[in-house]
Amino acid sequence: MSEKLFVSGDEAVALAARQAKPQVIAAYPITPQTIVVERLSDFVEDGSLKSEYLYVESEHSAMAACLGASAIGARTFTATSSQGLLYMVEGLHYASGSRFPIVMMNANRSIAAPWSIYNDQRDSLSQLESGWIQLYAENAQEAYDMVLQAYRIGEDPAVMLPVMVNLDGFVLTHTYELIHTLDQDKVDAFIPHKPFANSLNLDKPMATCITAGPPYNTEFRYQQHVDTLKAEEKIEAADADFGKLFGRSYGGMLESYRSEDAEAILVTLGSVAGTARCVVDAYRAAGKKVGLVKLRCMRPFPAEKLVAAVKGAKAVGVLEKDISCGFEGVVYTDLNSAMKARNVTVPTANYVGGLGGRSISKEDIGGIFDALLSGKLDAKNAEFINLRRDLCGAEC
Amino acid sequence: MERPKADLAYVVKKIPQGPAFPTGQLHDISSGMRTFRPVIDTEKCVDCLRCFLVCPDGAVDKSGEKPQVDYDYCKGCGICARECKLKAITMEKEAEA
Numbered sequence: 001m002s003e004k005l006f007v008s009g010d011e012a013v014a015l016a017a018r019q020a021k022p023q024v025i026a027a028y029p030i031t032p033q034t035i036v037v038e039r040l041s042d043f044v045e046d047g048s049l050k051s052e053y054l055y056v057e058s059e060h061s062a063m064a065a066c067l068g069a070s071a072i073g074a075r076t077f078t079a080t081s082s083q084g085l086l087y088m089v090e091g092l093h094y095a096s097g098s099r100f101p102i103v104m105m106n107a108n109r110s111i112a113a114p115w116s117i118y119n120d121q122r123d124s125l126s127q128l129e130s131g132w133i134q135l136y137a138e139n140a141q142e143a144y145d146m147v148l149q150a151y152r153i154g155e156d157p158a159v160m161l162p163v164m165v166n167l168d169g170f171v172l173t174h175t176y177e178l179i180h181t182l183d184q185d186k187v188d189a190f191i192p193h194k195p196f197a198n199s200l201n202l203d204k205p206m207a208t209c210i211t212a213g214p215p216y217n218t219e220f221r222y223q224q225h226v227d228t229l230k231a232e233e234k235i236e237a238a239d240a241d242f243g244k245l246f247g248r249s250y251g252g253m254l255e256s257y258r259s260e261d262a263e264a265i266l267v268t269l270g271s272v273a274g275t276a277r278c279v280v281d282a283y284r285a286a287g288k289k290v291g292l293v294k295l296r297c298m299r300p301f302p303a304e305k306l307v308a309a310v311k312g313a314k315a316v317g318v319l320e321k322d323i324s325c326g327f328e329g330v331v332y333t334d335l336n337s338a339m340k341a342r343n344v345t346v347p348t349a350n351y352v353g354g355l356g357g358r359s360i361s362k363e364d365i366g367g368i369f370d371a372l373l374s375g376k377l378d379a380k381n382a383e384f385i386n387l388r389r390d391l392c393g394a395e396c
Numbered sequence: 397m398e399r400p401k402a403d404l405a406y407v408v409k410k411i412p413q414g415p416a417f418p419t420g421q422l423h424d425i426s427s428g429m430r431t432f433r434p435v436i437d438t439e440k441c442v443d444c445l446r447c448f449l450v451c452p453d454g455a456v457d458k459s460g461e462k463p464q465v466d467y468d469y470c471k472g473c474g475i476c477a478r479e480c481k482l483k484a485i486t487m488e489k490e491a492e493a
Contacts, residue, residue, distance in 0.1 A: 099414030160413055198416050208416040219411050227413070 002183045009172035012140040012179050013079065013105045013165070014039035016147035018049045019187040020103070022077040026054040026065035030084040031117045032169040033107040037079055059084035063091030063102075070100035071208055073199030075151070078102065081169060082109035082123045089127065095162040096131025097224065098209050099198055101154035102162040103147065104132075108270065108321070109169040110356045118357020119169040120321035121270060125298070125330050131224060133163040133231055134298040136269040138250075140177040143167050145248055146296075148182070151191040152238040159231045160198065161224075168271040168321075170357065182246055190245060232300045239296075251294070253302035256309045258284055259291025264372035265310050267335060268319040269295040272353075272360050276319070279365040290369045295331070303338035310335075311344045315372040319365070319385075321354035328382040349377040353385040360385070398459040399466050430472030432487035438462045440484035447476035447485060 007015065014036045017025070025044070027037040043049035052069075056062045059080050066076040080088060085106055095102050106124050110116040124134060133153060137143040143165065150163040167173055182190075200206055212220050236252035243249025255273075258280050259265050266276055273294040283290045293309050295302070310316045320329040327333070332350035339346065351368050354360045364385050371377065402422040436447070441462050448456040448463055455470040456463050465476075477485040 097415065198412065198414050200416075205419040206416045207419045208414075210415045210417050212415055216408065216411060220415055223411065223413070 009140040010035035012144040016144045023074040024069035026062045032173040033081040059088040063088035079105040081107035092130040099160040107169045116356040122322045125322045141179045149238040171271045253297040255294040257292040262291030263289040263314045265313040267293045319351045350382040397457045425468040
């Protein structure tokens with residue numbers, strides 16, 4: 001039944017996962033994802049979710065169990081975070097290469113060392129090459145909707161890829177918001193269970209995950225790449241159909257917010273887009289032409305759409321909660337590469353913030369817009385916003 | 397010998413979505429790395445099947461009166477020759493075999 005609920009981001013994910021009716025759930029608890037798997041095990045216990053819930057001993061096993069279940073055509077769900085995501089990395093590639101449409105929630109959390117349970121996006125952004133479709137939610141409602149869209153996208157016969165739904169740890173997973181859930185029959189109609197074409201079948205025996213040496217390996221990888229690119233239109237369509245049916249949509253692969261005539265555009269992803277939205281409104285009210293582009297999807301990378309969204313600006317900043325040490329933020333790299341390939345030469349700058357749970361304030365984002373509007377940008381060096389420079393020694 | 401033979405004429409026309417293939421066919425032989433091949437002296441051999449048991453690649457066939465080596469899959473490791481109590485198996489250089 002459609003309900004208005006006051007829930008955390010984790011609970012929103014669990015509620016959506018329950019309505020997707022995965023036949024198999026295998027997960028290992030890790031902060032700040034824990035509530036997702038606690039709720040799901042509650043649902044299985046109280047009978048409101050008829051699912052095989054496997055209490056596995058590790059994230060590696062969680063992914064392995066989902067692989068096995070998905071191989072026979074079961075709808076699967078798992079959730080993880082940070083060190084757990086890294087522990088299942090081997091399985092991530094097995095899932096995408098084998099074309100198993102597993103849906104996984106990842107609570108974005110920093111990576112050790114130094115140890116931290118708090119939010120940044122270095123866990124999932126380090127896995128862009130894992131072959132998973134990567135989606136990023138801004139708030140609990142979008143997270144709920146995104147889990148349902150994830151099944152629609154991943155299980156599309158032309159796609160058949162695993163999907164990772166990312167929520168910023170604590171910022172989204174542990175804060176409470178009002179969300180609107182959907183009627184079960186509408187969810188059933190949006191993501192009906194269908195057999196997978198590649199599933200193992202006793203009547204038609206298949207060997208899965210076969211060896212593919214030099215004569216075939218390139219072709220398998222090329223096919224996977226092409227199908228991941230094809231997922232772009234499916235991600236757009238899933239969000240558009242969701243909007244038509246339920247009245248909520250988010251722009252597909254990315255959302256442009258007041259950026260059409262903007263001189264300065266901030267590109268970012270995840271929950272900080274909500275803060276940036278407020279800053280854009282305030283700056284617009286003060287007559288300053290600024291805009292926001294929120295990336296909802298990092299793989300496939302919405303290169304065409306992103307470049308089209310920013311090419312009219314005089315300056316583009318990328319704010320991201322990650323750093324590829326020794327170079328720059330990976331979102332910045334991808335944006336610049338996409339722009340270069342399309343002969344767009346808008347000045348860009350990279351802002352790294354929110355590492356290990358440090359807050360990004362409206363003032364921080366205002367400072368970025370001020371810098372972008374000033375036209376004095378350092379395109380080569382990622383700027384660490386909010387850096388406590390006094391702690392870093394004389395060389396910094 | 398009652399072992400399936402590789403169908404080297406089999407050609408993949410179109411790869412499936414993801415590396416899952418129908419089972420029931422051998423696409424290739426796997427023995428190109430062999431330097432020495434085991435040769436069984438059927439006069440000495442008493443069909444004790446020790447070679448069949450110790451072969452790590454399952455390349456010894458026991459469907460006939462005496463064991464036979466499937467040279468399409470034997471890797472030439474020599475374990476059978478070493479383990480044969482009657483020294484009925486000798487390792488012969490491929491080029492001279």
